[in-house]
Amino acid sequence: MAAVDPFDSALDLLRRLNPKHTSEHLNALITLAPELTEDLLSSVDQPLAVRRCRQSGRDYLLCDYNRDGDSYRSPWSNEFDPPLQDAPVSGGEEQSNAAGLPSEKVRRMEVKANEAFDVYRELYYEGGVSSVYFWNLDDGFAGVVLLKKVATPGTSSEGTWDSIHVFEAIDRARFTQYNLTSTVILSLATDNSSLGEMDLSGNMTRQIEIELPAESDEQQIANIGKLVEDMELKMRNLLQEVYFGKAKDVVGDLRSVGSLSESAREREAQRDLIGSMRR
Amino acid sequence: MASSLATIESFVEGAPPGELSDVINDIKTLTVNEPELVSELGPAFEKYNEEQFVTVKLPGSSQQVVISSHNSLGDGRYFDVESSSSFAFDHATQKASEVQSHVLDGAQADLVKSTLKSLSTYVQEHYPSASYGVYPTENDTKIAVIIVANKYSPNNYWNGRWRSLYIFDPPSGVLDGSIKVDVHYYEDGNVRLLTNKPISGYVSSDTGAGICKEIAAGEKKYQEELNRGFTSLSEGAFKSLRRQLPVTRQKIEWDRVISYREFTYQDVAEHNTKKDLFLVIHDKVYDSTKFIDEHPGGEEVLLDVGGQDATEAFEDVGHSDEARETLEKYYVGNVKRQPGDPTPKATASAVAPPADTSGAGMGTALYAFVFIGGLAAYFGYQYLQQNQEASA
Structure with a gap:
């Protein structure tokens, strides 16, 4: 028997244990198998933390892609907080530098993309926080689009939505190839005396690869916008189906509200009726 | 190392319905350098099996019987009222063996048997596939009623479990308990439904039929409430998080x-x-x-x-x-x-x-x-x- 890769086992475990506590399970796994730390942190999506930008006063989202050590880069100011020890110089026209800043060209696109997804966020989420981070690739660029919304506290049900869209935009001869991996982390809960505790939490991931023409930076951002918008629509429908359709159906499979013998009799009567009509 | 043991114990405790063996396999791979750790999981397995009301087939029988702290005889042995037998249970392999005769007597024996009879009718009417048990508990002063229904569909990436536990106190007629539902869906993701509903009722007639009537009414009410819960989460929190389309009903230009x-x-x-x-x-x-x-x-x-x-x-x-x-x-x-x-x-x-x-x-x-x-x-x-x- 071939030895199983511990990394695969760690991912399998995270797919089984309560998704509401993925971050705790992740920390436990890192303590158990420290050698997996980097791989796990870069491939496991966790709920996004929010931080306020010191320069602009606007909120932004934290993830592994705008992190350098213990510092995070604000998409609004392009500054790290807390400031990096070796102050990064701007990445120049073509190359990103070692400190993780995108090149000037890619940063300009990042600024545009943040503005565009700000509009997207307002139209679809009517609140929440969005952040877009880009970085250079040898043959194109890559980025992550983050969206977070917390349902209004104080109501009887609580909820949090985190979207994480990681993409690569690779230059080809006549088009750009986009590889998009999207994860939505959705946590819902309600607690009242007649229902007791009800927690419906989880995450789902989808991938897509597509080739599209992109002749300008604006068109690149428009392409990414459309891809993310289509993906989120698809995933919202999927989440609706799994959370409120599938989960409810399984409960109905476990226990029947109505009497089983009665519904069996009704089915029998129906069969008889259909049988008699055929004769 | 105590902390590593506590970590893997928490993984066992959190295993979704029907997926304990998958979780154990993952744990084994992750602790391959410390194989002795898994062998120390005995108490965690016992806790999991008793809390989750794991069911087991007795050798030579087709009926599933329930494992819980209420029918434990100690030393890894459990008893089943319906078949009047006791058996040894291996918590690691979830296998039963060494079946012996075990005849129930004591103060609650008659109430246990009559409750079991009524419960059997009720369970058949509302659970396509469930195991159940009634046992004297707390030094034969009260009776415990357990219903557990499992449905596993790993090929379709989902598993589910419904657990009910009730404790009936004959002198006061108080019936306390809880219903817990656990559903796991894991195709291209990981979605979990976990519910916990405390039940508190009162049974006026000190009979098995009276107890089961109260249980049936409470469970029906709860399931209807839970179905409304799905709707209210879908119409409430879910909708307020992200719109399906902007107010204009048009995608973004x-x-x-x-x-x-x-x-x-x-x-x-x-x-x-x-x-x-x-x-x-x-x-x-x-x-x-x-x-x-x-x-x-x-x-x-x-x-x-x-x-x-x-x-x-x-x-x-x-x-x-x-x-x-x-x-x-x-x-x-x-x-x-x-x-x-x-x-x-x-x-x-x-x-x-x-x-x-x-x-x-x-x-x-x-x-x-x-x-x-x-x-x-x-x-x-x-x-x-x-x-x-x-x-x-």
């Missing part, structure tokens, strides 16, 4: 969002020639360069107001709704008003987008108009907010 700009009057003033002509109408900026030759009123009037606020001129002519729609095709951004700029005319409020008349069969052009209106309102709102913050 990304090209417009990206080309959207904010202009100052100075910016606009630079576009005042026939080859490059901007107009401001109601604080919105239009690039009318391509429209000059098509303007029904001629090019002169447009050139007269090129690079300026044309609101008054536009409104004085009394443009039609069609003309207003045409105008929106050339929308490129909004004016960012600065001190000293001309103030908007009072006639601004006279402009009502034709959205009021919206109904079935409206063209997409109108939706585009509505969308841009929304966009303009959004940016206007932001602009106001920024101003407020700046002046605060």
Whole structure:
């Protein structure tokens, strides 16, 4: 028997244990198998933390892609907080530098993309926080689009939505190839005396690869916008189906509200009726 | 190492219905350098099996019997009332062996048996596949009623479990308990439903039938409540998190969002020639360069107001709704008003987008108009907010 890769086992475990506590399970796994730390942190999506930008006063989202050590880069100011020890110089026209800043060209696109997804966020989420981070690739660029919304506290049900869209935009001869991996982390809960505790939490991931023409930076951002918008629509429908359709159906499979013998009799009567009509 | 053991014990405790063996396999791979750790999981397995009401087939029988702390005899042995037997249970392999005769006697024996009989009828009526048990508990002063239903469908990436536990106190007639539902869906993700509903009831007649009637009523009420819970989460929190489509019911026009700009009057003033002509109408900026030759009123009037606020001129002519729609095709951004700029005319409020008349069969052009209106309102709102913050 071939030895199983511990990394695969760690991912399998995270797919089984309560998704509401993925971050705790992740920390436990890192303590158990420290050698997996980097791989796990870069491939496991966790709920996004929010931080306020010191320069602009606007909120932004934290993830592994705008992190350098213990510092995070604000998409609004392009500054790290807390400031990096070796102050990064701007990445120049073509190359990103070692400190993780995108090149000037890619940063300009990042600024545009943040503005565009700000509009997207307002139209679809009517609140929440969005952040877009880009970085250079040898043959194109890559980025992550983050969206977070917390349902209004104080109501009887609580909820949090985190979207994480990681993409690569690779230059080809006549088009750009986009590889998009999207994860939505959705946590819902309600607690009242007649229902007791009800927690419906989880995450789902989808991938897509597509080739599209992109002749300008604006068109690149428009392409990414459309891809993310289509993906989120698809995933919202999927989440609706799994959370409120599938989960409810399984409960109905476990226990029947109505009497089983009665519904069996009704089915029998129906069969008889259909049988008699055929004769 | 105690902390590693505590970690893997918590993994065992959190194993979803029907997936304990998968979790154990993962743990084994992750602790391959410390194989002794897994062998120390015995107490964790016992806790899991007793809390989850794991079921087991007795050798030579087809009936599933329940494992719980209420039918434990100690030393890894458990008893089953219906088959009047006791058996050894291996918590690691979940296998039963060494079946012996075990006849129930004691103060609660009759109530246990009559409850078991009524419970059997009830379970068959409402659970397609469930195991159940009734046991004397707390030193034979009370009785425990357990129902557990499992449905595993690993090929379709879902598993589910329903657990009910009730403790009946004969002298007071109080029936306390809890219902817990656990559903796991894990195709391309990991979704979990976990519920916990405490039950507190009262049984007036001290009989098995009375107890089961109370249980049946409580479980029916709970399941109906849970079904309403799905609806209220779907209609409430879920909808408030992310809309399916924007208010306009149209997807975003990304090209417009990206080309959207904010202009100052100075910016606009630079576009005042026939080859490059901007107009401001109601604080919105239009690039009318391509429209000059098509303007029904001629090019002169447009050139007269090129690079300026044309609101008054536009409104004085009394443009039609069609003309207003045409105008929106050339929308490129909004004016960012600065001190000293001309103030908007009072006639601004006279402009009502034709959205009021919206109904079935409206063209997409109108939706585009509505969308841009929304966009303009959004940016206007932001602009106001920024101003407020700046002046605060």
